Amino acid sequence: MPCTLAESDLVTTETLTKPDSGPQEDLRALALRHGLSVSGARPSLPAYVGQLWSRRGFIAAFATARLTAQYSHAKLGQVWQVMTPLLNAAVYYLIFGVLMNVQQDIPDYVPFLITGIFVWTFTSQSIMTGTRAISGNLGLVRALHFPRASLPLALALQQLQQLALSLCALVAILFCFGEFPRWSWLLAAPALLLQALFNAGVALVMARLAARTPDIAQLMPFLLRTWMYVSGAMWSIQHLARSGRLPDTVITLLQGNPAAVYIDLMRFALIESYTAELLPPHVWALAAGWALVAFVGGFIYFWKAEETYGRG
Known part of the structure; x- marks a missing residue:
């Protein structure tokens, strides 16, 4: 043997x-x-996948433990998992909806805004936790032998679990503003699955980059904030396209932005006034393409440096 x-x-x-x-x-x-x-x-790629699958119980347990411990020192505990995106949405509503009066051109602006913020938070938190997956768990990485991809994948799963709790609050808000379950709500499941794969892929990329350059974690909040502003979380890319103020190439890039794609799909699924005409062309193909490229590419990119994690 x-x-x-x-x-x-x-x-x-x-x-x-x-x-x-x-x-x-x-x-x-x-x-x-x-x-x-x-x-x-470093094991071969098929062997590495097999090792990860054999440790799926650890990945799930690690994600659940991190989720439980995340707000353990706060008096409101897990309530902050829902309150954080809600408070962010309230701030953005004051700035964009009231002061900048963006809401005048967007029907059902509050559901529009809340959905965008919740979906964006899922992506941004997955990426941020990915940057700390290796550098923040060096003791575990150096003490035990296991496939290192377990850590960013577990943290991405943690964010998916957190989103499941946040969706309860999102649904309650939609009810308050007259949005009730329709057949299109079923489309939220595949949209979130594709987004979760995309998030996990980017988290794997960031985990490898930040393992060698921890300062990336300090830069990411600024990059993510910029990405959020160009993703239409608080404003409508479609209305900007109809205004003719930007070249068609710029509008196409904004619409093809993966964060904007997943936000659009969730709005289409959950908000009745957000019709198919507001979606960019081939939106489901874009969502599947981004998920496939990010996850497969990110996984291979992370695996190629498997033997270097924890050194130095």
């Missing part, structure tokens, strides 16, 4: 990694013949 160098004192890592010469080359051949390999080496 194959074993690692950590399981045998016949051959050391230093011996195997010296330049090939004489006895060292013979020892390398002996080690390979008996199935020894360098401890901590």
Whole structure:
């Protein structure tokens, strides 16, 4: 049965990694013949996926534990999971809805705004927690051997669990403003699934980048805030397109922005006045494409540096 160098004192890592010469080359051949390999080496991609699947229980338990502990020191506890996006929405309503009077051109502005803020919060928090997945858990990474992708995936799952709680508040607000369940509400499930895959992929990318450059975590709030403002969370990209104030190329880029795509899909699913004419062309293809590219690309990008996490 194959074993690692950590399981045998016949051959050391230093011996195997010296330049090939004489006895060292013979020892390398002996080690390979008996199935020894360098401890901590990156597994193949299929093997890595298998290791992650075998640890799915740990991923789910880690996500749930982090969710429970997130507001454990606050008196209101888990209520803050709902209150945080609601308070943000209240601030944006005062600025954009009242002071800038954006709401005059948008029917059902409060449901429009609340939906946008909740969906955006799901993406932004997933990415922010991803930046701290490795750098914030170095003790765990250095002490135990497990596929490191477990950490960003568990944190992305934590944000999905948190969103499930927040959706209860979102539905209650929609009821208060005359939005009641329709068949289109079923479209929220695939839209959120695609968004969750996209979020997890970007979180994996950010986890690798921040593992080597922790300062990225300090930069991300500014980048995310800029991304939010161009994603139509508080204003309508469609109304801007009809105004003719920007070139068609800029409007196309705004509409194809992945955050805007997932916000549009959720508004279409939950708000009756947000009709199909307000959606960008091929919106479901865009949503699926962004999810596939981000998750597959992010997963492979993270896996390629698997053996480097926790070093230095």
